[in-house]
Amino acid sequence: MKKIVTSVLAFMGMFSISGIQSQTIVTTTPQFRNVVLEEYTGIHCTYCPDGHKRAKQLAADYPGRVVLLNIHQGGYAVPSGNEPDFRTPWGDPLAAQTNLTGYPCGTVNRHVFPGHEQTAGGTAMGRGDWAQVAPEILSDISPVNIGATTSYNSSTNELTITVEAYYTGNAANDTNFINVALTQDSVWGPQTGASxxxxxxxxxxxxxxxxxxxxxxxxxxxxxxxxxxxxxxFTKTYTLTVPADFYGIPFDINNCEVAVYVTETTQEVLTGIQVPINAVDDGNHAPYYGIFTNVANEVLDASFGNTVSFNMNFASSLSGNNDFVVNLSTDAPAGWTENFSIGANTYTSQDTITVAGTSPLAVTVNVTPDNTPKIATYTLSFWPVN
Structure with a gap:
């Protein structure tokens, strides 16, 4: 959705904005960062299925914003007898830089979140922390957008992946690294603790x-x-003759997805996408068109007939004059009244305004309750007409 949203939880709430070549796939509109969750797991890890469930729920909570990679690694991943070995040569080096101390664990964008680490200064966190820290990543603006196309030719048994990275801002490092990984669903096998x-x-x-x-x-x-x-x-095409297996485990291209993400070094994932086979993803998952600042009030109390006001500024990220649709929605009782004002003009629900450049606009949301009690939510949305 082409929106910049600020949620006003009236009387109990918050504001948030939930060589030279040209790009042909990826969007050039600035984007918020996506979460890349690398989960370290194993078939003999009793609580790992709970980690899998939590990761899946995180992706459901933020559709299109979460990349999931389940990495089988460590002592709990060692098979017994005739059990399948889901480990790869890549897992141990990845885990070695996390400072993990137990399983299941995971890194969110390989970022250090103080107070959440398994080991101070490490990126590994227990499963209960992933959902807590994800909003910090999701509300941050990425300096780079990622797009990709994937195509499988069954006649030649070749998988072709073209990736693009477009920088909407200057990255902190002079060099970055693009990672392309294959993940697979519906791999059936043993798992302790699953039932x-x-x-x-x-x-x-x-x-x-x-x-x-x-x-x-x-x-x-x-x-x-x-x-x-x-x-x-940055543009690059990868071609793979699809093997029958990877490291002895059968590979099914029909259940495969392609994860693409950019890192600063071997750590700090800037953003990522996860693309099905035979698909195009332009990376336009969470466009950034501006920001709300100077929010004066996040929580307000009011009584029957008395108006309260939420004050803030809105600044567009788009240069020049641009028309924005502005909408105020609410779940307040029908007897409550509300409006919003921008400059000298007042609006009751939705209208189109012209925003000149990136200079901040003063915005006020006014709410007058009746005698029906309610903790109401007001959502003020800006999105460009074009």
């Missing part, structure tokens, strides 16, 4: 492993992006 902690994926004595990391197409730490200033474009 207790994720029974939905435990069927007829077998566990449905999802988002299983299978292979890197870019090596352990990715391919180098040498130009990371605003307006720079």
């Amino acid at each position: 207790s902690y994720n029974p939905d994926d435990w069927i007829n004595g077998q566990y449905n492993h999802l988002h299983m990391f299978r292979e890197f197409l870019t090596g352990q730490w990715g391919d180098t992006i040498t130009s990371t200033t605003a307006g720079s474009v």
Whole structure:
């Protein structure tokens, strides 16, 4: 949705904004960052199914904003007897830089979140922390957008992936790294704890492993992006003759997805996308068109007949004059009244205004309750007409 949204939880709430070449796939509109959750797991890890369930819920809570990679690694991933070995050569080096101390664990964009780490200064976190820290990433603006196309030719058994990275701003590092990974759903096998902690994926004595990391197409730490200033474009095409298996585990292209993400070094994932086979993703998942600042009030109390006001500024990120649709919606009782004012003009629900450049506009949301009690939510949305 082409929106910039600020949610006003009246009387109990918050404001938030939930070589030279040209790009042909990826959007050039600035985007908020997406979450890349690398989960470290194993078939003999009792609580890992709960981690899988939590990761799946996180992706459901933020559609199109979460990339999931389940990396089978460590002692709990060692098979016994005739059990399948879901480990890859890539898992141990990835885990080694997380400072993990237990399973399941995961990194969110390989970022250090103080107070959430398994080990101070490390990126590994327990499963209860992932959903807590994800909003911090999702509300941050990415300096780079990622787009990709994927195509599988069954006649030649070749998978072709073209990736693009477009820099909407200057990255902190002169070089970045693009990573292209294959993940697979519907990999059936054993899993300790599945019937207790994720029974939905435990069927007829077998566990449905999802988002299983299978292979890197870019090596352990990715391919180098040498130009990371605003307006720079990186494009590369990868072609893979699809094997019958990776490391002894059968590979099914029909259940495969392609994860593409950009890192600053071997750490700090800037953003990522996850693309099905035979699909196009332009990376336009969470466009950024502006920001609300100087929010004077986040929580207000009011009584019957008395008006309260939420004050803030809105600044567009678009240069020149641009028409924005502005909408105020609410779940307040029908007897309450509300409006919003921008400059000297007052509006009751939705209208179109012209925003000149990036100079901030003073915005006020006014609410007058009747005698019906309610903790009401007001949502003020700006989105460009074009």
